[in-house]
Amino acid sequence: MRLLGRAVGRPRLPQRSTVPFTANCRRHLTNNGFFRVSEEVREALHAKRPVVALETTIYTHGFPYPENVALASLLESVVRVNGGVPATIGILDGVARVGMGAEELIRLTESAGKQSTLKLSRRDLGYVCGLRLTGKNFNGGTTIAGTMLLAHLAGIKIFGTGGLGGVHRGAESTMDISADLTELGRTPVTVVSSGCKSFLDIPRTLEYLETEGVGVGTFADGRSGSVDFPAFWSRDSGVKSPTTIENEIEAAAIIHAQHSLQISSGLLFANPVPVEAAISKEAMDSVIAEAVRQADASGASGKDNTPFILNKIKELTKGKSIPANRALIESNVKRAAIVARELAVLEDQQEEAQGHAISHFIPAMSDSPMVPQRNSRIATPSPESAVPSTPSISKPADVIVAGALAVDFSCDFAPILGSSDQKDPSLHTSNPAVINQTLGGVGHNIARAIHLLGPSVQLCSTVGDDLSGRAALSQLETESMQTSGIRTLPSPNRTAQYVAVNNAHKDLTIAMADMSILESSSPSSITTTWLNSLSMTHQTPKYVIVDANWTSECLHTWLAYARSINATTIFEPVSTAKSTRLLHSPTSNDSLTMPIVSIATPNTHELIALHNHAYEHSLFNSASWFRTIDALGIPSSGLRVPLAHTTSPALVDTGIPQQAIKLLPFIPTILTKLGPDGVLLTQVLRSDDDALSSADEAPYVLARNTNGDTKSRVGGLYVRLYRPEKVLGEGEVVSVNGIGDTFVGALAAGLASGRQVRDVIGFAQKAAGLSLRSRESVSPELVHLRGDLSR
Template identity: 70%
Template sequence: MRLLSCAIARPRLPRGVFSPSAVARRRCLTNNGFFRVSEEVREALNSKKPVVALETTIYTHGFPYPDNVALASLLESIVRVNGGVPATIGILDGVARVGLDPEELIRLTASAGQATTLKLSRRDLAYVCGLRLAGKKFNGGTTIAGTMLLAELAGIKIFGTGGLGGVHRGAESSMDISADLRELGRTPVTVVSSGCKSFLDIPRTLEYLETEGVYVGTFADGRKGNVDFPAFWSRDSGVKSPTTVENEIEAAAMIHAQRSLNIASGMLFANPVPEEAAILKETMDSIIEEALRQADASGVTGKDNTPFVLAKVKELSEGKSIPANRALIESNVRRATIVARELAVLEAKQDETEGSSSFNPILSGPASAAHEHLTDAHLSPSTSPATPPSSMVSSRPEIIVAGALAVDFSCDYAPFANSSAPTDPVRHTSNPAIISQTLGGVSHNIAKAAHLLGAAVQLHSVVADDLSGSAALTQLQAEGMSTNGIEVLPQPSRTAQYVAINNVNKDLTLAMADMQILETIPYTTITSMLQKVKVSPPKILVLDANWDPDTLHEYLTIGRSSPWTTTIFEPVSTAKALRIYPTTPDHNTSHPFPHPIADIITPNELELTALHDHAYGLGFFDHPVWFATIDALGIPPSGLRIPLAVTTTPAIVDAGIPQKAIKLLPFFPTILTKLGPQGVLLTQLLKADDPILSSADEAQYVLSRCKNGDHHVGGLYVRFFPAEKVLKDEEVVSVNGIGDTLVGALATGLARGQRVQYVVPLAQKAATLSLGSKESVSPELKSLRGVIE
């Protein structure tokens, strides 16, 4: 699909036109027992962000589960990537919902095919909602007509869908005319579709729409002159479109004018199926004729006709209709989002003309620019993570942290005055101690730190149905954190517990952890947790190594598949850190491991050594793909010992820390090695076009540059961040959560669009606060919110 050029000028608004606010939302409902708009959609509408309605019949009566979940996730992602807020509309338990959250969407899609899951048009809404009061709860996917009505009640103006219903062949006697057409005549919502399916009577459909007063235009999509109204799987139908629309800016201008003139009918913008996925009209005509013949011979009529014909089309086209179907709905949703975005621009300008403005939408360039930037996210670990466009601020989590939630016991050695062991507890006997109980776990601490710093964060973990689990959920709620990502497992599962034994200086002497619950989660529970990430991918996905390897890698796969998600791996321990590696690479393949395995890792010195040694043992450093990346870094034959000693310290170089990190960069392009009171070492693989390569301020940290013409690798960046403040022994209260706090602060800064280099000093400040706090994560982190914005 050809997208807009930056050179296309937006229309100037005349002064004195009717304000859209005077006519918009005249029928808007507030949330009630029958109708509910999600918090994200309400916030977007109130802020005048571009919102795009999405139907659900395609999920409940089109694609089977779990393919429908994947499609739903994809379409919502397309809206977000192109600068909009998706509002998926459907019925759950007899309540009309505008904007399904991930859990609701999974529930609806999983109910596909059940007797209580209905296909719902305008006429059916009162039926399914009313029967809820009688104890009969139905789910339902909304058709174009049903979706249009509910979208209008919420105040949504744009709707992206697949194909429109129409006038059926032989309707002069059967009166079989889709309710979609009548809805367009009385509901002021703009629909973007690929015309209507070619087994319908397209000339009569256009005639009916004209009678209803519905504007119909077809996107030129690079073609010249008058174009055909599309026929769903085919770009041409043999019937000329009433009008031709050059681009999304023109479409938005028409919608703005229509709403300003208070014309209470919808508009239809037909978007032809992408050329590469289209089926030729002549081919489809013969397939349609045969499908209709078989429907007539089988006596299939009424509401059963369309599903029957569609099934036959799939069969007769040998499945070619399915990829065309997917391609066209993706294209339609993308185009609808761009139209909604351009409409928001016009409305913002109108507000400025009238002296009010509450929304600053994206004003520059085609949507493709945002998409190209996002898809390059994982190749640029040295920069801030790619994020959805600025207009996409929403209530969905910026950060998802998945891993351990545990009840922590901190045992601080408190020897008697005359003790023969003044510093460390004595082994094989009882020791006097001060014991405190808190809520902890690596991922909990990371999520809590991000939460205190103001991030929208969701913790993914499990607790058992026991006393500790109940206490954990209660404490999370008391901390103001979401529990939507927490699953409760039945007994005999045990809620995770962690016991830390510290010496008198609060340094860890010994720890015992019971994290078995994370390795015995039922597959159905894991699937539910993973779907939440798929349906609503975050900007930052943090994983700790307490997961079993399979689950860990499933999370990582989802993170890599999202164009704007940056993955962070916290190794936890030397043993568990090794779970990050896939199986031994095949030396006969060009891609022995995913690149990157994770975008960022945050090991301590021991964990870094374990990761390095294990990769060596697996033969990863012998693979040509690894060598090609290292070779592209441009490291001189004389090595980097002297430059490394200058930019870090001789002691760090003598310990081999930066050398080990450099060797791991092909797998983990950004490595933050936590060195305790010494500080943090940042080692990065720079992308070829990274602006740091031309920055005078950063030149001292760029220790080598690519010289072999590699298009991906730009060079090597190594920077040591010494601790800003080293606390005295008497100032240290607890060391248990300082590394987790650092990771939580790092995730928050990256989610706000900052580069790793600029986040590390702030993360160190946050860690220092936790070091001086009796809690694993200091409540004083709230004081840094203004700094991290």
């Protein structure tokens, strides 16, 4: 697919105010019992970052499991690589979800083909959501119409998909017209597709869209003059497109004008299938004619007509339609992400012109026009705003922690004696509760644990110039922690906040997080704000810990700094959605430095997300990856039996140890947190490691380097499951917030005291157990463990 082949000037925006618009003057829908927007998507929309909606009928009714899982992962990755945030939309257990996590996507894709998994358009949403109240829980993939509606309710403007529904042949008698067309006529969402399915009546489809007031344009894709509206598998249909769009910048300008004019209909941007995957119009015309003939003969009509014809086309093309289908979907999603990015640029410029913005997009220039780079959002104050404070890092630190600092609110449901529900709070009303406010955030919690255990630590984070920010700085001083690494940003930046609503058993019911302030940093601001100060004070910390709340570019900036001073790096993944930022290179996956980070501390879901991302992006195919894996000396018979002995058969059945081993070339030490089952250590042993000659460690050394490769310095493979000394009962657990962070902080404190990873894990588990019994995210009792490190 051709992208921007030459520099294109962005249009100048009118210098006048515009009113934020929602159709019918309706506000965007907030989360409720029927509708839920993921934390990542909400944060992105709030920060005005590019968001692209993705449908799910392609997973539930298009591709079988597990091919649909691979496709879902691929399309989300395409959005991320091109600078956007994916919002996959579907129905799980009768709840409409905008932005689905890895576990949710797997649940939905696994349900493909089941009777309770439905194909859902606008008309079906009330039915499937309403029946949830009667105990009937349905899963479903949303069609283009259903996805458009839910995307609009969340505030998403751009949607990338495969092919649009349309007017069926013979519709003058059957009235078979896709709801996608009427949805485009009443919902202000832009759809990027490869036109409509070519077995439909394309001229009548375009006529119907014109009647509905839908703007239709086709990307020139390097061609000059007027172009054909595409025919899905074919680039040409024989029908000229109403308009031609030169590039993504023109598309973004049209969308911006459409919303500024408060036009309540949508836009359809047709993106022709990539040349290398296209099937000629002549070849497809004969195939489609035969498929339609067989459909008529079989009586396949209504909702059964399209699946029947698609299956016949697959048969008649001998499977050639499938790779074309995949290629065009990927191309459309990529185009949608770049359009969303350019729209964010225009909207940001408009706000800046009105004096409303404190940040703007700086387009990243690429040496190759075929590989657009993700824009970075850099915080800059408006003329009336105070200049952000730049921390001056003065006191030398053994450990640098770069991550989130937030104000946490814990709301524990406290039912009134005699009430009907003694466990869960009620929705849509006020509930009695015990509310506690503490200082939190992943970065802060890790740094506080280290501070309580003794080593000197410096937290590098951001707060807003607001009441919460000032309270956070005051609390850090009260805790005797350094505040010189905290950057204060001017209004309207807000200090990160996390609100957890727990039931009467202290189990999480729902949580809300506003962590967008960390996203305002850029690689250049990290360098000027923190790294220059560290350099000027000649600080050389032994350990640098980074959490995944930073953007991928910022994360790699911190890691590059750590490598430059030969510091050991520790990565805390934070969540499944954010964990894969580690495997996104600032330029391309080919330029990933291996190992990327010294130590990572994922939970099982985050480990799976990392593994799946590496697999989908072919990171397991590089020569450097093979070299490390080969040097481990894994026997040809495999490791299933020895893994079952050193961990457990049940754990091996889940594939967790095997996936961790595959990630070792990128992360040579992986500590997978298994909750009450303990911690799994998977580690590459260096050739000089004492464990290779230790009788006590021999049961855990599952492979040894026997290929004579001395350059890699790989000695073997170490795998060990560390079970906790005690599993706390339900009544003993006070709060689960910050347990993983405490573990990471204690791990770093142990390493800073001169111990090896495998000798510190038990100590870190003990520290995490103290926080389990504490109302605070990090137990103050950790200070009593200092003596354990001095022994």
